Amino acid sequence: MLELKSISKIPPKIISNFLLICLAWHLIILELGSTVSAIRKDVSLQENRHCRTTVQGRYLLSDDNGYVCDALSVDPKSRCCPIxxxxxxxxxxxxxxxxxxxxxxxxxxxxxxxxxxxxxxxKLKTAKPVSAGTYSSIFDYCAGRCRHNSESVVHENAYLSDFHHCFSLPSNSSGDSDVQIEARLVGIKIIAGRQGESCDSVCKSNGQSCVPNKLALLNQCQIMQKYFSCKGSCLASIGADQPAEVVDDAPNDLNPGACLYTEKQSILSCDGSHQHTRRLCPCA
Structure with a gap:
């Protein structure tokens, strides 16, 4: 009873102010708790997020999330471009x-x-040798393929065009459509040679040079059939003179009129020739 009486003697204004102060402190504590929680969440996200980036460009780079940014915009901790x-x-x-x-x-x-x-x-090998390994990620493939692409080079020392950073699959593994193949032959003049001629000779007679890294694109039936009659047959063979068409007056055992493509693309060359075939040549 004494305690209640003593409390009742406290002016109402003081009690009201005391309650307001308590409420204010309660709100402050709640706010600090949520802020700390949010900060911890942000830190956790930043720690878990780490990007691989290209390093070739002077001003721009691409991260493995598919974003492009300038070097100054890269997050110094995560190495990621801004989203x-x-x-x-x-x-x-x-x-x-x-x-x-x-x-x-x-x-x-x-x-x-x-x-x-x-x-x-x-599944692709990073290089031609049998001992070469495969790509470990799409980023490794894209970063490597866009940098080194022999199909965008002519005569080994010049680019076919400004569009020389290419990410298409190698010509012997992609199953490209005719449209894609034609697009990859932009800047190349395709010439059907005379009987017994090498592609070096065919291109030289037209004031150009043979482009060896384009032979694999021509080494396909659907392409040869656009330039040769092929007499209804397109046969797998092995020869440095291919892709080619067997001339009509060739011995019967050589399949006169047939088109030939090689299954061993490593032997494709510009200087190959055969006395009974006409070569299909990429010149530039």
Whole structure:
């Protein structure tokens, strides 16, 4: 009773102020708790997020999430580009030939799952030797393929065009459509040679040179049938003179009139020839 009486003697204004102070402290504690929680969540996200990036460009780079940014915009901790702009951007790219005029945008475009099939890429060898390993990720493939692509080079010391950063699968593994193959032959003049001529001779007689890294694209039945009659047959063979058509007056055991493609593409060459065939040659 004494305690109640003593409390009742406290002025109502003091009690009201005391309650307001208690409420204010309660709100402050709740706010600090949520802020700390949010900070911890942000830190956790930043720690878990880490990107691989290209290093070739002087000003731009692409991260493995498919974003392109300038070097100053990269997060110093995560090494990721800011998540803004277009992901998997194909800016400056020809989507038919799958070639771009910028290395970084080539990588970005290539990383799009709709354009590059992971199951195919991870089976590809990183180089021609049998002992070469395969790509460990799509980013490794895109970063490597966009940088080094022999099909975009002519005469080993010049580019066919400004669009020389290409991410298309190698010509012997992609199953390209005719449109894609034609796009990859832009800048190349395809000439059917005379009987017994090598492609070096065929191209030279037209004031050009043979482009050896394009022979594999011509080494396909659907392409040869556009330039030769093929007499209804296209046969697998092995020879440095291929792709080629067997001349009509060849011995019967050589299949006169048939088109020939080689299954051993490593022997394709510009200087190969055969007395009974006409070669199909890429010149530039």
């Amino acid at each position: 803004r702009g277009e992901q998997f951007s194909c800016h400056g790219c020809n989507l038919v030939s799958q070639c771009c005029n910028s290395y970084e945008y080539c990588v970005s475009c290539c990383l799009n799952p709709a354009r590059t099939q992971k199951d195919l890429v991870l």
